[in-house]
Amino acid sequence: MARSAGSSPLIAALLLLALLPSGAVAQDSKYLAWDAATRTVTFELIAGGEGAKSPFNFNGYIDGEANLVVPPGVSVVMNFIQKDGTPHSAELIADKAPMPNMGGEPAIPRAYTSKVVEGLPQEATDVMRFTAPDSGSYRIFCGVPGHGLSGMWIRFTVDPAAQEPRFETPRSG
Numbered sequence: 106m107a108r109s110a111g112s113s114p115l116i117a118a119l120l121l122l123a124l125l126p127s128g129a130v131a132q133d134s135k136y137l138a139w140d141a142a143t144r145t146v147t148f149e150l151i152a153g154g155e156g157a158k159s160p161f162n163f164n165g166y167i168d169g170e171a172n173l174v175v176p177p178g179v180s181v182v183m184n185f186i187q188k189d190g191t192p193h194s195a196e197l198i199a200d201k202a203p204m205p206n207m208g209g210e211p212a213i214p215r216a217y218t219s220k221v222v223e224g225l226p227q228e229a230t231d232v233m234r235f236t237a238p239d240s241g242s243y244r245i246f247c248g249v250p251g252h253g254l255s256g257m258w259i260r261f262t263v264d265p266a267a268q269e270p271r272f273e274t275p276r277s278g
């Protein structure tokens with residue numbers, strides 16, 4: 106009796122998962138914090154972590170498959186952590202083709218780490234602090250030559266309709 110009562114919510118959850126369309130977007134908020142009082146988004150940006158398809162990843166994602174979505178005008182604090190033996194950096198660039206080979210002027214003032222082209226060494230950290238614009242689509246891109254072209258970028262979107270930030274990722278499995 107108790108067992109069947111306990112299992113039905115699990116079955117309902119499994120059915121719900123099965124019914125979700127395969128292209129559905131999931132949320133991965135463990136890297137994200139939101140302070141509504143100060144309208145500050147804090148995001149942990151991990152370069153080159155293990156366990157991804159490629160060491161040229163941010164937070165395990167490549168080729169724009171993840172998207173940090175923020176409300177307009179918020180303060181963004183991006184804590185960059187470099188986990189790979191190959192040097193990496195980060196910079197916000199416009200979301201448009203062609204992908205640049207290397208870092209240059211950021212699309213948002215102050216939205217770049219130090220050593221954008223040279224890259225920061227393993228275990229280095231840096232903090233990017235910038236203000237989100239009113240709207241727009243951007244890429245968080247590694248500025249070391251060839252890395253963006255090798256897939257080392259994810260998306261950054263300012264959504265005028267967003268009330269709080271979210272980190273959208275492809276559904277796993």
Ligand SMILES: [Cu+2]
Nearest residue numbers: 193247249252
């Ligand atoms: Cu890189």
